[in-house]
Amino acid sequence: MNKLIVIGLSTIAFASPSFAQHDNVARGQRSFRMCAPCHSLEPDRNMTGPSLAGLWGRKAGSLPSFERYSDVLKSSGIIWDDRSLDGWLTDPDRMVPGNEMPFNGIKNPQDRADLLAFLKEATKPGAAPQVTAQGQMGGMGGMMGGGPDPNLKNMEANMQVKAITYCRDTYRVTTADGKTRAFWERNLRLKTDSGKDGPQSGAPALVPAGMMGDRADVIFAAPDEISNTIKAGC
Ligand code: HEC
Incomplete structure (x- = not known):
């Protein structure tokens, strides 16, 4: 929503300082794609790095x-200020x-100023839902890996793992839509997510990873489910 308004008006109002500020925020939002694989803007949604919600005034670490x-x-x-x-x-x-x-850092001062203009807005209490959605959808390639994982509590049938067998060097993963896919054992990563976006317990998720279609993650709710789910047998 916000983004559309900014794009629409910036052509006629580029000279006004307040619209210049909006342009900074829009550019900063694009730069945030560098950070989004590791940082969310939702309170307590931690990934590789901590959530940045409520960052200004917070003590580091x-x-x-x-x-x-x-x-x-x-x-x-x-x-942090x-x-x-x-x-x-x-x-x-x-x-x-x-x-x-x-x-490594961002060497261009204007790029940093733009990113901080965006972050200052986006990390304010209550700001998270809409900016997070925009900031994280664009260009992140969600399902293709690299981006934040989709919510795994309401998965489509082709992602719901029903069974996994292990034979020689191959995992065969059967999903709720009845399909079975085979993966070389080094192409299937077994992960856990105990957080609120993770799968229900007993209902692991198959998530494609990488560009070639030969790799995937199976994400379990807890580590003990991993060996309980995988049955050896050819
Ligand atoms: C590859 C993952 C990764 C990327 C990319 C990344 N960060 Fe981080 N960030 C981390 C980790 C991990 C920490 C914790 C570092 C530590 O404890 O030493 C962190 C810490 C921080 C902190 C301190 C937070 C606190 O609670 O004290 C800030 C601020 C921050 N990052 C901002 C950013 C911004 C802005 C970007 C994008 C320009 C970015 N980071 C890119 C992983 C990342």
């Missing part, structure tokens, strides 16, 4: 629901040596 902060980030004493975030996004390793964010 302090989100209680995120389990994987490095000690150096937790003890850095940084409070315009300045500290500009420093972090310029060169995370220079600001907090030894941190565990696998990201």
Whole structure:
């Protein structure tokens, strides 16, 4: 919604500062695609990195629901604001040596300013649902891997795993639509997601991964389901 309005008006109102601000936000939203594989904007939806919801004013490394902060980030004493975030996004390793964010930094100051203009809006309390949807759908390739996984609680039949057999070097995965697909054992990754987007217990999900169609993930609700589900036999 917002995006359409911005695109529509920016042609006639480019000289006005408030519309210039909107352009920054729109550009920043596109840049956020670099961050979205690892960071959500929904409160407590943690992925590789912590949720960025409510970021401004937060102490670095302090989100209680995120389990994987490095000690150096937790003890850095940084409070996130315009300045500290500009420093972090310029060169995370220079600001907090030894941190565990696998990201080189954004060298162009205007690109950082645009991204921060977007993030400042998008991380405000209550802002998450619409910006998250926009920020994460575009160009992320959702189902193709790399993007955040779709919600696995309401899956289509072709994703619901009914049975998995293991024979020599091959897994055969049968889904609720009755189809069985064979995967070389190194092309099938077995994962868990205990979070709110993860599958129901006892109902693992088959999610395509990679571009060639030969790889997939099976995502279980808990680790003990993995060996309980997979039956050896040819
Ligand atoms: C490949 C995954 C990855 C990418 C890409 C990534 N991050 Fe991170 N980010 C992390 C991880 C992991 C941490 C935690 C680092 C630590 O604890 O040392 C983190 C931490 C952060 C923090 C500190 C949050 C806190 O609670 O203290 C901010 C802010 C942040 N990232 C912003 C961004 C932005 C903005 C981008 C895009 C320009 C980005 N990150 C790209 C994985 C990533």
